[in-house]
Amino acid sequence: MKLRHWQQQCVTTALSLYQTQNHFFCLATPGAGKTVMAASLTKQMLLSKKIDFVMCFSPSTQVNESTRATFEAILNRRIDGKLGSLGSVQTYQSMNTLTPTFWSLIEEHNVMVVLDEVHHLKGHELPCANAWGEEVLVHIQDKAAYTLAMSGTPWRSDQAPISLARFTEPDNTIHCDFSYGLADAIKDRVCRIPQIVLVDNECINVSSENTSECFESISDLLTNSDIAYQQLVEDEQVIRYMLTHAVEKLSELRRTEPNSAGLIVASSIKHAYFIEKLLNTHFNQSTEIVTSKHPDANERIERFNHSNTEWVVSVGMISQGTDIPRLQVCCHLSRIRTEMHYRQVLGRVLRATSTEPQYAWLYTLDHWKLAEFAQRINVDLPEVNVVFKNAENLNEISENDNEVSSKTFVRSPIESSINISELSTSEVCGNLPNSFSSSPYSEFSITGRFKQRVVALFT
Incomplete structure (x- = not known):
């Protein structure tokens, strides 16, 4: 397999640095082809007899399958963990189920350990590590012959250090041995040019007891009222407006690229089912839905990947590492508003499928924080300084590895009281305003004109 220029550069750099160090950290923008690079580097390490085996870890089984396929194609050998491979x-989740016999392989042989999306591993020492970081510190650090860590978003929203990473002093910013940013990938036609559409409204009325007030923007509303962001992304008017423009954009793209597809990131399972129903009945779009309640989630993702279905609706199942190159339009209707999640969602539509310039479209609400994220998409490492905590400060460290923003975060009333598996189809796809009517917050109505502004970087 012929490597892209950046992949060959990264392999060459790693082989050189492995002469004097046993850990290598690669930042490569989502969609750049990190797995191909990792497999090619592993092949060179095997050919030079520096390693006997390779162990790969990732955050999901879906990413695992893609990793296994890529490695086996490039190495021309099995890496299924069976005799002769x-x-x-493995997934990070499976680490605490692995036996001492498994871990002893790392000490008894020259093993290269590949850690994908390494930002999931928290902690530079045991007292402040999360469960996955602890397994790496105990079983891999100082025991593996070589380690390769990769991420497109190499920082954590809780500002905790990433396991195995090195940090520059005195500002405690992360050190990457090799960086391939989005600007480079767009220039090389490896990634599409992002176009981020921020949706706002000129008048949102909030009624509480005998008072009524009009807010002139979404940011104004969320800053100066008790309306929660989740209420907005679950509002039918907002959903219909965003879907209308996203569907129009996808239809336009499919006139020249017939296999282009779109992704809707929903805030809850019931939210996802409502959106799917709207896409089917109101917009006449074909859909696939993937949630944690589907035992065949991986099969659904693969089916969508190799089909001509227009939209996939997901709740957290199609995120980092999921490779569906035909995705080109995304509606971000999730309640999660961290910069890491924002970039990972955008990354799902960035992978180029042509040597000609292509655009990726992300539709999201014009919340001040999301607008700020959009404006600095061209910055590969935002200014997030790592905060090192000692044992006395452990109770200050967030253990929320989903990194959900605590500000205005509200658990959906339907999720806390209803088991989706117990609902009939009609109940799941019921009228959205009734479904979410149990919100404890003030009522609001959108009476103003919707408007859009496009953040177009790299042009």
Whole structure:
């Protein structure tokens, strides 16, 4: 397999640095092809007899399958963990179930450990590590012959250090041995040019007891009322407006690229089912839905990947590492508003499928924080200084590895009281305003004109 220029550069750099160090950290923008680079580097390490085996870890089984396929194609050997294979592919979740016999392989042989989306591993020492970081510190650090860490978003929203990472002093910013940013990837036609559409409204009325007030923007509303962001993304008017423009954009793209597709990131399972129903009945779009309640989630993702279905609606199942190159339009209707999640969602539509310039479209609400994220998409490492905590400060460290913003976060009333598996189809796809009417917050109505502004970087 012929490597892209950046992939060959990264492999060459790693081989050189491995002469004097055993850990290598690669930042490569989502969609750039990190897995191909990792497999090619592993092949060179095997050919030079520096390693005997390779162990790969990632945050999901879906990413694992993609990793296994890529590695086996490039190495021309199995890495299924069975007798005669060159190694194995595991999820981070499975680490605490692995036996001492498994871990002893790292100490008894020259093993290269590949850690994908390494920002999930928290902690530079045991007292402040999360569960996955602890497993890496105990079983891999100082025991593996070589380690390769990769991420497109190499920082954590809680500002905790990433396991195995090195940090520059005195500002405690992360050190990357090799960086391939989005600007480079767009220039090389590896990634599409992002166009971020921020949706706002000129008048949102909030009624509480005998008072009524009009807010002139979404940011004004969320700053100066008790309306929660989640209420907005679950509002039918907002959903219909955003879907209308996203569907129009996808239809336009499919006139020249017939297999282009779109992704809707929903805030809850019931929210996802409502959006799917709207897409089917009101917009006449074909859909696939993928949630944690689907035992065949991976099969659904693969089916969508190799189909001509227009939209996939997901709640957190199609995120980092999921490779569906035909995705080109995304509606971000999730309640999660961290910069890491924002960039990972955008990354799902960035992978280029042509050597000609292509655009990726992300539709999101014009919340001040999301607008700020959009404006600095061209910055590969935002100014997030790592905060090192000692044992006395452990109770200050967030253990929320989903990194959900605590500000205005509200658990959906339907999720806390209803088991989706117990609902009939009609109940799941019921009228959205009734479904979410149990919100404890003030009522609001959108009476103003919707408007859009496009953040167009890299042009």
